[in-house]
Amino acid sequence: MTWTSDNPHLSGNFAPVFDELSTSDLPVIAGAIPGDLSGAYMRNGPNPMFKPLSYAYPFDGDGMIHVVYLDNGRARYRNRFVRTRGLVAEQRAGRAIYGGTLAPVPVDPALVEPDGDPGPFKNGAFVGIVRHAGHILALLEVSTGYELTPELDTIGEWSPGTDEPIEIGAHTRRHPATGALFGVTYGIDEPFVRFQEIDASGRLVNSTKVPLAAATMIHDFILTERHIVVLAGPAVFDMAAAQAGQSPIQWRPELGTRIGLLPLNGDAVRWLEAEPFFVFHFANGFEHKGRLTIDYVRHQWLHFGVGPAQSIPPRLHRLAIDLSSGRIDDQCVCDAVVEFPRVDDRRNATPTRHVYIPTLTDRWTLDRSTSATFNTIAHMNPESGDVALHDFGNRLVGEPVFIPKPGLDGEQDGYLAVFIYDPASDVSTFTLLDAADVTADPVAVVALPRRVPQGLHGAWMPNL
Template sequence: MQITREAPLKHTLEPSNHPYLSGPWTPCHEEVTVDELEVIEGEIPPDIDGIYLRNTENPVHQPLGRHHPFDGDAMVHQVNISGGKASYRNRYVRTHCFDQEQIAGSALWGGLMDPSGTSKRPGFGAHGGLKDTGSTDIIVHAGIAYATFYQCGEAWMMDPVTLENLGKAPWGPLDGVSAHPKVDEETGEMMFFNYGVHAPYMHYGVVDRAGKLVHYVPIPLAGPRLPHDMAITKNWSILNDMPLYWDADLLKRDIHAARIHDDEPTRFALIPRHGQPEDIRWFEASPTYVLHWTNAHEDGDEVVLEGYYQDKPMPDPIEEMGKYSHMMAYVDEHSFQSKLHRWRFNLKTGETREERLTDRVVEFGMINPDYLMRESRYVWSTTTKPGWFLFNGYVRHDTQTGEEQVFELPEGVYASESPVVPKQGSAKEDDAYLVTFLIDENTGTSELAILDASDVTKGPICRAKLPHKISSGVHSTWVEREQLEMDLAKK
C-alpha cells in the first residue's frame, strides 16, 4: 500500500467532546492517495468496475459559534475498483468559502444553529448568511462529479477519477442548486431544483449532457419552503411543498426556525421534464416531511413515488443530551420516525393514494440504478443508532412481498450511505453489491466494505483497509466505468 500525501492545509479545529466533532464524527484533515488498498478479508469481486464517491461533513476550523453536523467542509472520499483491486484518495472540495477561510486561517461563517450576525462575511448560498460548503451530496453527470449543498449554493465540479477540483459549474443559476439532482443516463440530462426566501420560492432546471442549462422555470409556491430532494420518471419531474417550513413571523426577524404546519397538506408538483409552470399537476397528501425519495415510475394513468415518510417531523428533544437535545433529535431518525412509504398520483382523477411499506425506522435508501424510473422491487435502507446520526446496519426491503432482510453491524462500527452496484452482466435486480465505508471506533480504523445485495444478512464479503480513520458523512454515489468512459467520449 503506497501512500502519497498532499501538502497539509491550515486547520484550527481543537479536540472536542461535541458529539459531532468526536468519535466517528472526528474530522480527518489529511488528503492522501493510495495506489492499492490492502484486502484484509475475502476478495474484491472481479465483476465490479467503477468508482465509489462519498461526500463528508469535515470541518477545518474552530466554529465561530455552536456547531451542527451539517456545517462541515466538504471532503470527498473515493474508491476506484477494477480487476479485483481498489485504489483510494480523498480531497476537500475547494469552494469559494473554503478558499477564503484558508487565506484567513480561521472560520469566517457561522453555522445552522447560530444567530444572524455571527458570520464575518456574507454567505454565498441562496439564503444569504450561510457558508456554501458543497458538503451534502455528490453525483456524477456527463463525466463530472458535482458536490452540492442542501441550502442551495453552487454546484462544485470535480474530476471523478482524480478528484481534481474544477471550480463551480458554469450553468449554475443565481439562486443556486440544491442537493439531490437526478441524472437520466439514457438522455444524458440532469434535473435539479433550488429554493429560497424570495418569490417564486422555487425553480426547476434541466442540464443536458454537454453541460448546458437548457431549461429553467419557476415553481411558484405560497411562501418560503424547505424541500430537500426530488424524483424523476421518464416524463415527469416530481417536486414538493411540505408543511414543515420556517415560521413566517420569526423569519421576518431573520430567525430561521422551522415548524410543522400540520393543518396544511403535503403538496406534490408533477411537471413535465421540459414543462412550464402552467403544465404543473398538483397533488395533495397527508401532512409530513420527507428527506429522501428512493424511486419513482409511471404505471398507466398513475405516477408512483416511494420515499421516507416522517411520522413526527417535529421531534421531541432528547433531554438526556443536555445542551445538544434539540440538535440530536432533528438528525435522529428514531426521533422523527422515518418509514418507507408509497404515494400514487392518478393523472386522470387528480387523487392521491398512500401506502406504508414498513413500520421499521429507516432512511438513506438506495436502489439498483438500472431500475431508476422503472418499477423496482427492492430498496436497501440504512438503520441508525437510536439518538444519533450514525448508520449501524442495513435492511433490504422487498416492496412486493414485505419481506425484509436485516444486518446489524457490531457495536461501535458505523457505515456510510451505500450505493447498489449491479454485477457485470447481471440480469436480476438484486444480483448486485453494496459498497460502503466502515468506521470502527473500537480500533480507530476505517475500511472499504462490500456486501452481497441479495443477502445482506451475511455482512461484508470483502474488507479492505483504508490508510486513515475517516469521518462519518452524508451522501454517496457510484459510477460505472463504462458509463464514465462513454460520457467522456461524447465530449
C-alpha cells in the first residue's frame, strides 16, 4: 500500500516508507566499521502508514524504527512499524481513523473496539527511543511507552512494575548516580507537569505532580544531580480554541517563560521568571559551584508552520542560573540555525562542553522551505564558542547520536552515528564521524538498502 501527499513534511525525504526490510552484510562504501563496536543504533520517527486525515510535523504519525546492528566490523539493517493500539485499529479499518494533534476529530468507537486507542489523539510512539533496565521503549509526548524486542517486534505498552502502563513522555534522562530514568508528562486540560522516576531495575519509584500556571506543552526537560528543571514556555493548550476550529495549542507571550527548579530531595519547587521563548530540546544541564548551566535550542516562539515564522532561527544557547540569587544569564553560542542537540549520554547531568547538532549551510542549494532541513553536523563548544562542521553539501542529515569508543571515557572519545540522505541518488547511508574531529573524513559510510526518511530521535544500545 502506498500513498502520496503534497504536504512538504510528507514529501521528499520526509515521505514515509511502507515496507519492512531485514538486510545483512551491508556494503561499507568508505572507511571501516570499528571492529570493537557491538550494539545497535536505533532511530524513531513519524511514518504514517495510512494517508492522514490531517497532519502536522512533528506532532503526528506512526512510529517506525530503523536500526543498524553493528558487530565484528559488519552491519545489518532492519525497519519495523511500532504496532500501537491505534495503528492496529487503523489496520483493521484499512484507513486512518484518528485526526492529527492540531486538528483532532472524533473517533468512531466501533472502529477502535475492542482494544484500540480511544483517541482523539493517537499514541503513535514516534518520537523517542530508549533502553532502560533491559526494556526497549518507543516514546511519544504525554503517552505511554511501547516496548519492543531487540528485533523490533512490538510487545505492547510498558508498565514499570505498575498495575497499568504509565505515561513516560517523549524524552527521558538518566540520573548519573542512581541510574534511575526520569520521564515527563503533563496535563492537557489541567495545568500540571508530572515527573516519573523509574529506578535502575525498571520499577516506578516516584511520580511527582507539580502544578503549573497554565496547561503547557513541555517536550523535554533537564535533570541535574540535585534538580529537575522544567521550562514552561507560553505554549498553552486551549480546548475552547480547538472547539472553535483553531489550534489546540496557542502562543500566549504575556505569560512569559517560567523556569521551575524541582529539588530531587523533595523540597518545594522554586520558580524563576523569564521573557517568553520556547524549547523543544535540551542538550544537557548540570550544576557546578552554585551555578546551574543549561545548553538548549532556543526558539523565539512555538511555530507550527501557521502564523508568522520566527525572525531569529532556532539557535544553541547556554543559560546559567545563579542558584543563590536566582539571576539568569542567557548567551547565544552560535547564530547558525540548529535543532536536535546531543551530547555523550554517559555525561547527562554532569558538566559537558561538547554539543553535536545538525545545522544548515549555504552548500545546500535545494528547497529550504521545510523545517528540520539540515545538511551539516556541527560540533559546538558552548564554553569557548568554538564550532567545527562536517558539511554534507546537498545531502540531508539527521540527529547525531554519540557512540562511546569501547574502553575509553573522555568526553570526545566516541563516534557520531547519523543517517544521511542523498536526494540525487535517492540513497541513504549510515555514517560514523569521529566525535573528536567531525571535520575529518567519515570513519565509516555504510550503504543502506533503502531510503531512510528524515526522523526524530535515536539511541545507541551497546551489546544488544
